[in-house]
Amino acid sequence: MITWRLFPIPMQCQGTADVESLPSYLLRSAYAHGASGGVLLQVIHELGGCSQKTKPRSIAGKHGIATLARVNQFTWELRDRLAEFTGQDMSCEPLRFLDSQVYCISTEIGTFRWCPECLAEMARIDAPLYFKQLWHMTAVSHCPVHRVRLSECCEFCRSTQHSLKAKHPVGYCAECGEPLFNRRTPLSTKDIQPSWECPSHDVLEIFEQAARPGMTVNGWFDACSFIRSMAASADHGRENSHLTGDRYADHTRSRKEAYRVLKEETGLPKWVLKNAIQTAYGVFQVGAG
DSSP: OOOSSOOOOOOTTTTTTTOOHHHHHHHHHHHHTTOOOOHHHHHHHTTTTTTTSSSOOOOOOOHHHHHSSOHHHHOOOOOOOHHHHHHHHOOOOOHHHHHHOOSOOOOOOOOOOBOOOHHHHHTTTTTTOOOBGGGTTTTTTTTTTBBBBBOOOOTOOHHHHHOOOOOOSSSOOOOOOOOOOOOOOOOGGGGGGOOOOOTTTHHHHHHHTTEEEIIIIIIIHHHHHHHHHHHHEEEEOOOOOOOGGGGGGGGGOHHHHHHHHHHHHHHHHHHHHHHHHHHHHHHHHHHHH
């Protein structure tokens, strides 16, 4: 019989674009264990958690939330240890994709943000309340479902949510304990953002596409195969030559055609493919020259 070292609490909406964030999970787990987030992190470390080289000096306040939501060696190790101690899947495929393919990921939000309507829907069906990883992304200012601006402070006491003390359940104010899904002022039409004004379509698309089973592995490696093949051709100095990979042999002379093929095969956002193709053609031109 397997005995887990920590309660086997599932990470919410695993495998979807609405996957739970790491600091949210840590806070829910800490509350379930009757401890603070800091104490739980210390227990994980004593059980054989993250190495001293990657462990931050302090995980507290706004800096702690930002550190836990960020992509770094410490959070990957922490996810691995939580998976080992709980038997639950702690992966976050959208972040894994961004970590491997994007130079800088904007998750520098130092407090929890949330959509009151999303939390209200969770409470209505008696589902565990949690904070989504998407809500930590700097580029995302509005809920992609309800089109309302993400809240950053309690509407009753006006306090920001950056505490890991776990005095109250997730979804309730860390200071006054009031539900974060209750609005003191009803929404009006001016509070709803038109879909055409959304500046974060690319980030939303990455979360939706990368959450699909096999997308982050098969999809991206199709694109990488394209890039590597083009670079190999350039390295051999064969101007306007075909790709070394047979799959893309007919699509090296037109950037538009290359984009069309990769878009169909990978479903990756336009800006990811555009930057990759431009880089590849730059290498190709240098090699051919």
